[in-house]
Amino acid sequence: MSLVELREVKKYYHNGESIIRAADGVSLRIERGEFSVLAGPSGSGKTTILNLIGGLDRPDSGEVFVDGDNLTKKDQKALSRIRRHKIGFIFQAYNLVPVLTAEENAEFVLMLNGVPAKERSQRVLALLKEMGMSGLEYRKPGEMSGGQQQRVAVARAMVTEPVIILADEPTANLDSESSINLLNLMRRFNETKGITFLFSSHDERVIHLAKRIIHLRDGKIESDQREGL
Amino acid sequence: MDAREIMKLAWKNLGRHRIRTTLTVLAVGGSLFLAITFVNMAKGGYSKMIDQGVRAGSGHIGVYRRGYLEDRVAEQNFLAADLPEKVRKLPGVAAVLPHIQLSALAQSAYESRGAFLVGLVPSEEASVNPYIQKLSQGRFLQDADMRKAVIGSILARELKVETGKGFVITVQDKDGELQSEKFRVAGIFHTGIKEIDNSLVMVNLREAQKLSRLTGRVHELSVLLLSASWQESVQSAIRDLLSDRQDLVAEGWHRAMPNLYHAIQYDYVSLQVILLLLVVIVGIGIINTFLMSVLERTREFGTLMAIGTPPAFLRWLVVTEAFLTGIMGITLGWIGGCAATDYLVRYGLDLTSIISKGQEFGGVFFDPVIRASWNFSTMAFLSLFLLLVCIGASLYPAWQAGTVNPVEALK
Numbered sequence: 179m180s181l182v183e184l185r186e187v188k189k190y191y192h193n194g195e196s197i198i199r200a201a202d203g204v205s206l207r208i209e210r211g212e213f214s215v216l217a218g219p220s221g222s223g224k225t226t227i228l229n230l231i232g233g234l235d236r237p238d239s240g241e242v243f244v245d246g247d248n249l250t251k252k253d254q255k256a257l258s259r260i261r262r263h264k265i266g267f268i269f270q271a272y273n274l275v276p277v278l279t280a281e282e283n284a285e286f287v288l289m290l291n292g293v294p295a296k297e298r299s300q301r302v303l304a305l306l307k308e309m310g311m312s313g314l315e316y317r318k319p320g321e322m323s324g325g326q327q328q329r330v331a332v333a334r335a336m337v338t339e340p341v342i343i344l345a346d347e348p349t350a351n352l353d354s355e356s357s358i359n360l361l362n363l364m365r366r367f368n369e370t371k372g373i374t375f376l377f378s379s380h381d382e383r384v385i386h387l388a389k390r391i392i393h394l395r396d397g398k399i400e401s402d403q404r405e406g407l
Numbered sequence: 408m409d410a411r412e413i414m415k416l417a418w419k420n421l422g423r424h425r426i427r428t429t430l431t432v433l434a435v436g437g438s439l440f441l442a443i444t445f446v447n448m449a450k451g452g453y454s455k456m457i458d459q460g461v462r463a464g465s466g467h468i469g470v471y472r473r474g475y476l477e478d479r480v481a482e483q484n485f486l487a488a489d490l491p492e493k494v495r496k497l498p499g500v501a502a503v504l505p506h507i508q509l510s511a512l513a514q515s516a517y518e519s520r521g522a523f524l525v526g527l528v529p530s531e532e533a534s535v536n537p538y539i540q541k542l543s544q545g546r547f548l549q550d551a552d553m554r555k556a557v558i559g560s561i562l563a564r565e566l567k568v569e570t571g572k573g574f575v576i577t578v579q580d581k582d583g584e585l586q587s588e589k590f591r592v593a594g595i596f597h598t599g600i601k602e603i604d605n606s607l608v609m610v611n612l613r614e615a616q617k618l619s620r621l622t623g624r625v626h627e628l629s630v631l632l633l634s635a636s637w638q639e640s641v642q643s644a645i646r647d648l649l650s651d652r653q654d655l656v657a658e659g660w661h662r663a664m665p666n667l668y669h670a671i672q673y674d675y676v677s678l679q680v681i682l683l684l685l686v687v688i689v690g691i692g693i694i695n696t697f698l699m700s701v702l703e704r705t706r707e708f709g710t711l712m713a714i715g716t717p718p719a720f721l722r723w724l725v726v727t728e729a730f731l732t733g734i735m736g737i738t739l740g741w742i743g744g745c746a747a748t749d750y751l752v753r754y755g756l757d758l759t760s761i762i763s764k765g766q767e768f769g770g771v772f773f774d775p776v777i778r779a780s781w782n783f784s785t786m787a788f789l790s791l792f793l794l795l796v797c798i799g800a801s802l803y804p805a806w807q808a809g810t811v812n813p814v815e816a817l818k
Binding site for chain 1: 409412416419420422423706707710711712713714715716717718720813814817
């Protein structure tokens, strides 16, 4: 079975009398080790697809499987546990906790998972060092640049060694250089550690760094291209 | 979930808006400060009034003929025998004061007035009787005094007598016959309480017994304790001593002085209502503060839920923030409350400029200099109550925090 599988997933939103078809019968498979992007204009359904795969939202119909778990049949508590152990999230606006340092932000999910303080500190510090963040471990988000904050967000998503990392427009708030650097970092982790990434973007420079480009339009998959094909 | 981690995060969250946190802590601390100060001041005042009351008559515990407290008739006397000695030996007892109490007629060469005659043992009363400090003329009685009396200032004025002058006391003896005796005024006291100053006449116990032909008998054994905390144990021990004397009862001061008891109860309930209103206002303030704090963090809570934080963690986080706010406020309130109480215990609050001398409260002389007393159990109760109010006030905001929809919050 694929790592992620969407079967005929529909998700409609009602806005007054009009219906927004954010996911309109989407079927999609993501295999382990992929580095894929959901591309498309605003309103094409990128965020909705990511939310459905992340168990943050439920489809109106269809099924969503992640690592063998049928998310549509799980309660909130189980979904919360799955997100904690199997899924990493990276957000457009970094969304770090402002009162925590880089290290504390990155180790937050490990703390939730009951990992002892010493072990989580070791794991996070090693990861931050690998990401070129040495010396910034004890800085709070307000004391870091956008690019640095997004690296901490990546560390927070990666440190639990999830089966997939979902990133919703991770470069939208970054300048060009920081965007390319972040994508290169993610791709490096994908290639060296085999971590599966699925991110959304409408930035062409970023989209072309992905190995698989899934184009969405009006809640439907318009095209699905793989690197080298 | 690790409670220590929640505590650490809650502590950091309180630092986000230092001014707001400080104001909330000040509100909690200020209300506890006021509660501790007012309760300690009120209880100190009550203690003093109870002390005045028990020294002036009934004692902390009084031994009476059954029915005397209800009817107050002279026939309800009893033979004291060796009971005073036995009671005096009980642990916690400071003094045992036998009293004869009779309705009387006081007559001078000029006027006659109704009076209340109290026979007492001067040497026993010397260190405790509050009227000694209120003497405006002459001196208090001595055991060797024969046919001497100490009387109230209004009665002396109405009889037109002063120290050294004579007047006649007439009472009904045990057989219903009128008996009269001439006394000389040894001293005149002035309490400022009209009902006492215009009627009370104190004479030697033996004189009163002789006049009423109640030799060896008393109406009241007034038992003074080393402190009010002995009340229950001594009262129980006296009841044991009275097991073979079913005609006698041992009653606490609140039965002998119901006016004072009810006045204190009423006053304390009023104070509690005011303090409760204060706490309710503080509680509403805390709810508002924490609701604001949760609403401000909707996006953050949504993020935390998205990365797998259980709703219960967020709820505990908000409750812990309230708990820490409460602890800080309570610490502040204790510091302020203890400092104020210490000052009021040492120096008191002098209200003589707004309360005239001679005011009474529940039939007892009211000292306008109010001194506080330490009441640690009440202070602990108030602190715990306030902490529960803080936690209670955070429950709705905490529930809100756990119901954030991550998809909506992250939009």
